[in-house]
Amino acid sequence: MCAKCADRAGGPRRTVLRDAGAPDAPGRCAGDALDGRGALDGTGALDGTGALDSTGALDHLPGDGQFAWWGRPQRERVRPLHAAQPPGTAYAPHYAEPRETAAMSGGKHGKPRRTRIGGGGGGGARPVAGDGGMLPGPLLRRRAERRPTAVPELPFEGRAGAAVGTAGCSFAELDRRARAIAARLGTLLSPGSRVLLVYPEGPDLAGAFFGCLYAGMAAVPLVLTTPGGVHTVPRAVQRCAPDLVLTGTDGWHALDVDRNRTQVVEADGVRVGGEPVWRLATQWRPVGVLRGAPAYHCYHDDGPAGGRLEAAMCHGDLAEVMTELAQAVRLGTDEENVGWIAAVHGLEEAVWRILLPVRVTG
Secondary structure (H helix, E strand, C coil): CCHHHHHHHCCCCCCEECCCCCCCCCCCCCCCEECCCCCEECCCCCCCCCCCCCCCCCEEECCCCEEECCCHHHCCCCCCCCCCCCCCCCCCCCCCCCCCCHHHHCCCCCCCCCCCCCCCCCCCCCCCCHHHHCCHHHHHHHHHHHCCCCCCCCCCCCCCHHHCCCCCCCHHHHHHHHHHHHHHHHHHCCCCCEEEEEECCCHHHHHHHHHHHHHCCEEEEEECCCCCCCCCHHHHHHHHCCCEEEECCCCCCCCCCCCCCCEEEEECCCEECCEEHHHHHHHCCCCCCCCCCEEECCEEECHHHCEEECCCEEHHHHHHHHHHHHHHHHCCCCHHHHHHHHHHCCCCHHHHHHHHHHHHCC
């Protein structure tokens, strides 16, 4: 009777001794046994040539002819070694796939980390080293301080950057326009307000867009494709419900906007709301802008049927997309495919043509 059987029966405990290398006899109960070296294993079958695991099965290490103790923590399940297996048959234990633990997955409620360059999206974006981690507003400020006379351009052949986007506006001039507009917006609205930008593509639109970023407000560009094409403004105002409309055309083409409900401010490179740009620019004071704060809405005009306002992209989202587009430019991606990448991320053409030149013109 073995030790375990003796315990159950209440009788005396007896230890079974075996010589090293002696095979287990079929039917022998291996509850408590002492091998030839005096090592006692109280949990499973015994073999004098090596140590045992806690399940009663021996693990063979190929190549050295020895048996080794692997231990329960490194094993999920082991195929049992049948007593009737012919002598000399190689035993191949089966290991289960390791289970994911809290330490591996980041916790019970952990989520996979984003791997996009520049950090993540919307608000939780992880900044990267260098200019790629900067928000568009602070990036323009840095460019204006370090290279005030340089002109941000798009590095595409056949279409000069001065013809679109910032339209030949230097970093210092673009920053001056943005500061003036941000100073004016700061006296009229609170951060986070929605501002509709009614401009044709050019420096006025670029200055107004960066002015919204400087002021911590969400810009909704309504790009006028034809001179005087302001017939889409009433639909946009009704659909977007902006707190203010910035425009450079109101002096020539009056906008059909109820001024009792929505403020309208004329802003260009000379005056903002009737005040000189240079004076307002000196009055601007930086405001803290969070990476997750709304920065831009894409508006789609669907004609008489109405329009669609996309969900807001935050400042961190814009930084991420610009980093990705700048990387595409460095790899030689052509203009058409850069525009396609921007459209996939939800950026309309007029916006990425404003932001990308500032990003790639270091």
